[in-house]
Amino acid sequence: MLDEYRRFWPLTCRQIFYRMVGVHGYDKTETAYGRLCHHLANARRGNIIPFDAIRDDGVTTSSMEHFDDHDDFLRHVRELGEGYTRNKLVAQDVHIEVWCEAAGMLPQLYRVAEPYSVPVYSSGGFDSLTAKKRLADRICAIEKRAIILHLGDFDPSGVSIFDAVAQDVEAFVMADRPHGLVSVEFERVALVEEQVVAYDLPTAPAKASDSRSKNWSGGTCQLEALPPDVIADILKAAIERRIDWVQLGQDQQAEDHDRMLISGLLPAPNDGEDS
Secondary structure, eight states, X not given: OTTTTGGGOSXXXXXXXXXXXXXXXXXXXXXXXXXXXXXXXXXXXXXXXXGGGBOOOOOOOOOOOOOSSHHHHHHHHHHHHHTOOOOTTTTSSEEEEEEESOGGGHHHHXXXXXXXXXXXXXXXXXXXXXXXXXXXXXXXXXXXXXXXXXXXXXXXXXXXXXXXXXXXHHHHHHHHOSSTTOOEEEEEEEOOHHHHHHTTOOOBOOOTTOGGGGGOOSOBBOGGGSOHHHHHHHHHHHHHTTOOHHHHHHHHHHHHHHHHHHHHHSOOTTTTTOO
């Protein structure tokens, strides 16, 4: 199963669990999930499964942009020039962002969004007032219509938080926008009820402890129940519906030209390294 989805690595343990449930008849219980996580951890320790295949972040770090010496800095600058990429959203009529509940899925979503310069964020703290205001401030600073594509679980809390965030951010934007062309639109890309039905995804009853469950009908489902390739296709289609393809083509050509000019301005690999 990991080999089948190799191009979407790293997968989260929850994604692996739902593929095991849906395709291989694995028990859909929290006990079975815990057992699978235990086996996956041991398989990684024993080099049976590559560490790069699974993402299970648990540590937050702050990196430092320090360099060993002058030559190390020049190497860094050359690498930046060789990998130069133009922000293809700047000239688009709309600003697009992707937000996802599951932080572990960000690398998968980034690979889909990166060709269009669409940023991807984790929405784990999306319901905080500070996060909402920062998003609204960013939209106002960009000064054009913004579209927020959201991916999250299909359950009472997930849907309720999404609706509340959309209302709050829109209110902040409307209050602070510099002119009338600035606006924000939220689109729930996944997971929605139609997708749960269409892909015959496993569901569970809404949690009785969740106060929002009293107004919820039917089962709940986690985003990771969708196969990684299906999630990628859904997100790609959502982005491409909003893209001006003529402008994107012009930016791609300009990017190639810019990279050539930048390479000509950078010091040659041995410049200054022997001194």
